[in-house]
Amino acid sequence: MMEEALIALLLSDADLIEIVDGKVRPGRASQTDLAPFVVVQVIDKNRSYTMKGHSGLVRSRVQIDAYADTYAQAKEVSRIIEARLNGYKDTAFKAVFLEDHRDLPAADAGTVTTKFRSSLDITVHYGEPQ
Structure with a gap:
């Protein structure tokens, strides 16, 4: 649910949409996506607990990669x-x-690519049903 809400938030930004033409993808881009595009993936998800169980609070680390020519x-x-x-x-x-x-190569080491990648790590704090 958080992932979908985060992607929807990005897709609500007119400046971003103008550049990437709606190409904000969860997990990986489509093979048919032409740059520029954005990929959003959850790196980790930590739930907060009390002695009574899950508190309903969650902290997730999300990586957002911007790919372009x-x-x-x-x-x-x-x-x-x-x-x-x-x-x-x-x-x-x-x-x-x-x-x-950080700025990274658009592909793994050893793979030649003409794409550029700028990567953001964000922390998202949100509530989750208990």
């Missing part, structure tokens, strides 16, 4: 995402914070 465009997309999410809160999200921002 140029370095400048990958950075532009990641900056739009950072501006949208860092410090964000509403009824679905207690708080969202940027933890890390």
Whole structure:
């Protein structure tokens, strides 16, 4: 549920949509997706517990990767995402914070690619049914 809400939040940003044309994907991009596009994946999910069980609070680390044909465009997309999410809160999200921002090759070591990737790690605090 958090993942879908986070993707919906990104898809509600007009500046982002103008650049990526709605290509914000969970887990991986489609083979037919042309850059630029965004991939969102949960890295970990930590539930808070009390002596009575699950408190209903969750902290998840999410990696958001912006892929593009140029370095400048990958950075532009990641900056739009950072501006949208860092410090964000509403009824679905207690708080969202940027933890890390790095530039990486668009593929694993040894694979040649012409794509650029700018990667964000965010922490999302949210409630979950007990």
